[in-house]
Amino acid sequence: MKALVVDVDGTITLGDRSLDCRAVRALRSLSVPVVIATGNVLCSARTISKLVGTGGIVIAENGGVVECNKVEHNTAYMKECEDAFNFLNEHSGFDLEKLDPENRRTEICLRRNFDVEKAMQLLREHPGVEIVDTGFAVHIKSKMINKGTGLKRIAELMGLDAQDFVAIGDSHNDVEMLEVSGFGVAVGNAHHELKGIADMVTKGEHGAGVAEAIKYIKEKMMLR
Numbered sequence: 001m002k003a004l005v006v007d008v009d010g011t012i013t014l015g016d017r018s019l020d021c022r023a024v025r026a027l028r029s030l031s032v033p034v035v036i037a038t039g040n041v042l043c044s045a046r047t048i049s050k051l052v053g054t055g056g057i058v059i060a061e062n063g064g065v066v067e068c069n070k071v072e073h074n075t076a077y078m079k080e081c082e083d084a085f086n087f088l089n090e091h092s093g094f095d096l097e098k099l100d101p102e103n104r105r106t107e108i109c110l111r112r113n114f115d116v117e118k119a120m121q122l123l124r125e126h127p128g129v130e131i132v133d134t135g136f137a138v139h140i141k142s143k144m145i146n147k148g149t150g151l152k153r154i155a156e157l158m159g160l161d162a163q164d165f166v167a168i169g170d171s172h173n174d175v176e177m178l179e180v181s182g183f184g185v186a187v188g189n190a191h192h193e194l195k196g197i198a199d200m201v202t203k204g205e206h207g208a209g210v211a212e213a214i215k216y217i218k219e220k221m222m223l224r
């Protein structure tokens with residue numbers, strides 16, 4: 001393994017989204033590149049990377065935006081997401097609230113205040129998009145874009161392969177990232193779907209899980 005990619009909400013944060021300093025200490029102990037990968041917008045991902053001290057390479061908007069020296073936005077499917085949102089807004093009776101709409105360019109993010117299962121049913125006529133509930137927000141996103149596609153692009157920009165990465169996450173929106181990585185870790189509080197596809201499930205939750213995984217990986221000489 002030559003690098004590590006790590007999710008934010010629920011992985012390096014506690015359940016209330018406050019930063020878990022156990023994760024910060026563990027990530028800073030690595031001498032390989034660390035990439036932040038999140039469903040949050042680019043400016044949030046940049047700030048998190050700066051404060052955690054991971055050097056600024058980020059995957060934002062669930063893979064819709066990547067930054068490694070230069071920024072790339074994949075806006076090709078945004079209209080499809082907007083059409084799905086408008087359909088849901090007109091036919092669901094939900095009081096939908098967009099999160100960060102002014103800073104989000106490749107997908108739509110909604111407050112978790114509605115019946116996601118019912119929304120998924122209503123959007124079955126929109127086959128190109130999916131609804132992803134991360135436990136912190138609900139994303140209407142293209143099936144063509146995810147943290148896995150984002151990791152493949154970031155790896156290319158870094159002169160690496162996605163298989164060179166250890167990936168650590170907690171939720172549905174981390175599945176593809178763990179699948180394309182060389183070693184996928186689900187923290188102890190992760191959704192069972194992610195635990196089911198992970199190479200390692202930590203006992204520790206949140207930052208304790210990140211620290212446990214990094215300790216294990218170092219012991220196995222998988223990362224320096």
Ligand SMILES: O=C(O)COP(=O)(O)O
Pocket residue numbers: 007008009010037038039040134135136137138171173
């Ligand atoms: O944006 C979200 O819904 C959750 O963010 P995350 O991908 O950093 O966990």
Ligand SMILES: [Mg+2]
Pocket residue numbers: 007008009010011134169170171
């Ligand atoms: Mg998460």
